Amino acid sequence: MKMKTLKYSRQRESIIEYLKDRTDHPTAEQVYQNVRIEYPNISLGTVYRNLGLLSDMGRVLKISCGDMAEHFDPNTHEHYHFICTDCNSVHDLEMESIDFINTLASKSFSGEIQGHTTYFYGKCKDCK
Amino acid sequence: MKMKTLKYSRQRESIIEYLKDRTDHPTAEQVYQNVRIEYPNISLGTVYRNLGLLSDMGRVLKISCGDMAEHFDPNTHEHYHFICTDCNSVHDLEMESIDFINTLASKSFSGEIQGHTTYFYGKCKDCK
């Protein structure tokens, strides 16, 4: 993977700033709508380009929860996600690590297992 | 959920037949291209409509592996998936159940956890 030198950009900075303390896993569209308040001329393309960069750099997580759009999570330390099957909201789950399931999986696979992604699902407290 | 009566259709049958012994988790487009050999006039819309039905009926699994398109799996008995981070292929992982992680997750969540989806990732045997 080629790592090109990044230059500062106020737009990227604003995206990072917006994401920083979110725990609601916004989509690119939501990021766009919010960063737009500060930079009315920013374009959706720029938002996508930067979210892609940040995700490649490992500064944000991409979450594919099957609801068509990608969601983004600024929390990159180990944690899991819960997805409500009613309202499609995505919640953080700060639980003990279950990385040992990689070992369990290794026993049944000839490739090389490097990690896993687990999404828990059910009804969130507002929907049950 | 309203269950309307299904009528037989040769197109749907052909889709089911095609999917039946696949283990390579094809996308809607791939299903389309193949069913087209037998039914040249089938439309992509019909393929999507039927895959949606089958998925709602629980006869196939929808797999969102973050590569833009949904993949479909005719194997509905409990198993897991491995996604190659190099070639994006999806492999079945017939391993012992790890449903007990639902209980682990419950301890850290106030909603109601009904299940989980786990994708393991790494490099498959052809890519390592």
Added chain:
DNA sequence: CTGCATGCAAATCTTTTGCATAAGA
């Protein structure tokens, strides 16, 4: 200056839908 980043729009891709017609039951 030089090259990465942006804005804008057009282009892609995937999936959904409306509607007139065909085909099961």
Added chain:
DNA sequence: TCTTATGCAAAAGATTTGCATGCAG
């Protein structure tokens, strides 16, 4: 005959890309 299914094409939603211009280093 009644209702669901299909084909086709248009629409919709998400993401990418080409290009001329702007801005950081």
